[in-house]
Amino acid sequence: MLKYMVRRVLEAIPTLLGVTVISFIMIHIVPGSPVRILLGNHYTLERAAVLSKELGLNKPLWIQYFIWLGNILHGNFGFSYVYDKPVAHLILQALPHTLIIVVVSILAAHLFAVFLGSVQAYYQDSIFDQIATVINYLFYSMPSFWLGVLLIIVFSINLHWLPSGGIVSSQVSNPGFGDWVRHLILPVGSLFLISVAGWARYMRSSMRESLLQDYVRTARMKGANEFRVVFVHALRNSILPLITMFGLSLPTLLGGALFIEEIFNYPGMGLLYWDAVNSRDYPIIMAITVFLGIVTVLGNLIADILYGIVDPRIQYR
Amino acid sequence: MSNILDVELLNVEFNINGNYYHAVNDVSFHIKPGETLGLVGESGCGKSVTSLALVRLLSKSARVTGNVLFEGQNLLDLADNEMRKIRGNGIGMIFQEPMTSLNPVYKIGAQISETLLLHRDISAREAFVQSVDMLKKVGIPRPDEIMDEHPHQLSGGMRQRVMIAIAMACNPHLLIADEPTTALDVTIQAQILELMRDISNDFGTSILLITHDLGVVAEMCDRVVVMYAGQIVEQGTVDDIFFNPQHPYTRGLLNAIPKIDARSKQRLQPIEGNVPSLTRMPRGCRFSPRCPHVTDPCKMQSPELFAVDDTHFSRCWMNEKREI
Ligand SMILES: Nc1ncnc2c1ncn2[C@@H]1O[C@H](COP(=O)(O)OP(=O)(O)O)[C@@H](O)[C@H]1O
Ligand SMILES: [Mg+2]
Numbered sequence: 001m002l003k004y005m006v007r008r009v010l011e012a013i014p015t016l017l018g019v020t021v022i023s024f025i026m027i028h029i030v031p032g033s034p035v036r037i038l039l040g041n042h043y044t045l046e047r048a049a050v051l052s053k054e055l056g057l058n059k060p061l062w063i064q065y066f067i068w069l070g071n072i073l074h075g076n077f078g079f080s081y082v083y084d085k086p087v088a089h090l091i092l093q094a095l096p097h098t099l100i101i102v103v104v105s106i107l108a109a110h111l112f113a114v115f116l117g118s119v120q121a122y123y124q125d126s127i128f129d130q131i132a133t134v135i136n137y138l139f140y141s142m143p144s145f146w147l148g149v150l151l152i153i154v155f156s157i158n159l160h161w162l163p164s165g166g167i168v169s170s171q172v173s174n175p176g177f178g179d180w181v182r183h184l185i186l187p188v189g190s191l192f193l194i195s196v197a198g199w200a201r202y203m204r205s206s207m208r209e210s211l212l213q214d215y216v217r218t219a220r221m222k223g224a225n226e227f228r229v230v231f232v233h234a235l236r237n238s239i240l241p242l243i244t245m246f247g248l249s250l251p252t253l254l255g256g257a258l259f260i261e262e263i264f265n266y267p268g269m270g271l272l273y274w275d276a277v278n279s280r281d282y283p284i285i286m287a288i289t290v291f292l293g294i295v296t297v298l299g300n301l302i303a304d305i306l307y308g309i310v311d312p313r314i315q316y317r
Numbered sequence: 318m319s320n321i322l323d324v325e326l327l328n329v330e331f332n333i334n335g336n337y338y339h340a341v342n343d344v345s346f347h348i349k350p351g352e353t354l355g356l357v358g359e360s361g362c363g364k365s366v367t368s369l370a371l372v373r374l375l376s377k378s379a380r381v382t383g384n385v386l387f388e389g390q391n392l393l394d395l396a397d398n399e400m401r402k403i404r405g406n407g408i409g410m411i412f413q414e415p416m417t418s419l420n421p422v423y424k425i426g427a428q429i430s431e432t433l434l435l436h437r438d439i440s441a442r443e444a445f446v447q448s449v450d451m452l453k454k455v456g457i458p459r460p461d462e463i464m465d466e467h468p469h470q471l472s473g474g475m476r477q478r479v480m481i482a483i484a485m486a487c488n489p490h491l492l493i494a495d496e497p498t499t500a501l502d503v504t505i506q507a508q509i510l511e512l513m514r515d516i517s518n519d520f521g522t523s524i525l526l527i528t529h530d531l532g533v534v535a536e537m538c539d540r541v542v543v544m545y546a547g548q549i550v551e552q553g554t555v556d557d558i559f560f561n562p563q564h565p566y567t568r569g570l571l572n573a574i575p576k577i578d579a580r581s582k583q584r585l586q587p588i589e590g591n592v593p594s595l596t597r598m599p600r601g602c603r604f605s606p607r608c609p610h611v612t613d614p615c616k617m618q619s620p621e622l623f624a625v626d627d628t629h630f631s632r633c634w635m636n637e638k639r640e641i
Binding site for chain 2: 213214215217218219220221222223224225233236237310311312313
């Protein structure tokens with residue numbers, strides 16, 4: 001098992017390198033010299049000369065790539081034009097905010113979707129199942145920014161229950177934990193609703209399939225109750241296809257998070273990214289692109305490993 | 318001694334496009350303690366539906382009526398939670414498909430222990446020990462290692478042994494085996510049958526053995542119920558059925574058994590035609606369209622189950638006049 005995991009991590013390295021190559025090429029097709037772009041407001045002839053030497057701009061392209069790769073491996077992503085700060089610093093500031101809404105919404109959405117899909121499958125074609133299917137479909141087909149705006153209109157503008165954006169209330173003198181949580185509810189809620197709908201649909205069909213299998217009849221014949229039949233015997237088999245889906249859908253999910261942050265003016269990676277796009281802050285764009293690549297590869301890795309844990313038929317070779 | 322199982326006028330109807338059709342029709346039989354009863358008939362005759370109706374595992378589209386008295390309790394009247402106490406505990410059951418009947422994601426050990434933990438007030442460790450013991454009893458080599466393996470690591474015969482271990486874990490008084498060897502090749506088939514015979518002898522378990530193979534019946538059973546199109550057509554001891562078969566359907570099945578005797582150049586004679594579907598039951602005797610001895614009254618009126626003698630019954634008009 002450990003061997004298998006190590007092997008999968010090693011196998012992910014070429015993909016990660018591919019991501020960095022693409023990012024590297026990106027900065028080279030952008031008009032203007034890389035030195036000017038990277039130095040931004042710090043541009044002086046002196047610095048340009050130093051950086052040129054550092055980046056090895058007089059050397060062949062592939063050597064330049066390795067120098068740059070060495071830099072980012074040391075966490076050196078250059079300076080942001082707009083913020084005048086190291087990019088790594090800005091990302092580290094934004095990352096926890098994004099992580100919290102993404103992780104909380106993914107976990108909650110998966111748990112709820114697995115439960116909802118299972119119950120729908122068990123009571124298939126009942127009134128409950130039909131209503132849930134329609135609601136699922138509604139959220140599934142709704143664009144994420146649309147849903148975000150809808151939630152703001154309902155819960156912030158009309159009902160005044162929750163703040164419409166940001167992360168702390170400016171009018172409160174000493175915003176505490178409760179205030180922070182109140183700011184998280186709508187962004188997390190939007191991401192939750194968007195992902196629950198799709199996952200519940202998959203879970204429903206997967207569980208329907210499982211409940212027809214012979215081992216389910218065996219479980220009933222042992223004297224297991226229906227709860228055990230569904231949530232112990234059928235469930236573990238039903239989530240197998242979902243784990244693969246999870247790995248594949250992680251980029252989409254992160255993309256959704258980027259949109260949501262923009263709508264809620266939420267100071268995470270998404271907001272950083274959109275601001276950078278608007279102001280052509282290339283070092284930030286590059287760094288986040290590399291970061292998204294890493295997350296995508298990691299997502300697939302996690303899915304593979306989870307799959308191996310849940311399905312004993314997978315061989316760890 | 319009173320019977321382990323008394324089935325009285327069992328009827329099963331399925332809802333097909335809004336209408337109810339009989340899959341099992343007025344089926345009555347009994348099983349005595351320690352006895353092995355064979356339930357035979359071609360595929361589609363209603364054997365599996367009968368067995369699943371006994372333990373109430375049919376889907377909700379089925380309407381079941383009659384009485385199923387297991388050790389004096391009518392299973393069809395029990396509350397769901399009381400029925401669950403019987404399944405796996407009083408009655409064990411194994412199925413035709415050993416390849417798919419075990420849960421692929423759980424270890425063999427966990428799947429056997431589960432039955433014990435559901436019905437006995439014992440610790441997980443104790444359940445584990447008893448499970449290893451059970452694996453030994455069903456003739457699994459290296460039981461300790463197998464406990465830690467998953468179903469896909471075992472052959473079909475091994476999986477059926479595991480299924481038997483699961484079914485027998487709580488030492489049930491009745492074992493229902495629905496075509497337990499049909500999916501296995503011949504040598505493995507013989508081993509599994511031998512195991513079931515040992516179990517019946519060692520534990521005194523009564524067995525309802527469902528099969529389409531009269532050869533299996535001859536080896537295993539004390540009495541036989543022959544089913545055709547949802548009805549019992551003949552019932553008797555093994556000797557009655559093999560040496561004095563009455564119903565043309567039973568004789569047809571007997572002719573279809575491969576003879577090992579090489580000198581008899583007799584060819585296998587499968588019965589011509591097919592088992593009717595639920596929605597197209599023939600009028601009169603249900604076997605009449607396929608019967609070599611069919612007469613006009615057969616097509617008009619369904620015969621009842623006539624007594625040939627006090628253990629032997631046949632649902633054929635030819636047996637009507639034999640009333641004493
Ligand atoms: N759930 C069901 N709905 C409708 N018809 C069924 C259902 N289950 C079985 N049947 C029908 O009942 C008849 C008996 O089936 P079965 O008991 O499985 O036969 P077998 O004797 O081969 O075990 C068949 O005609 C089959 O098509
Ligand atoms: Mg069958």
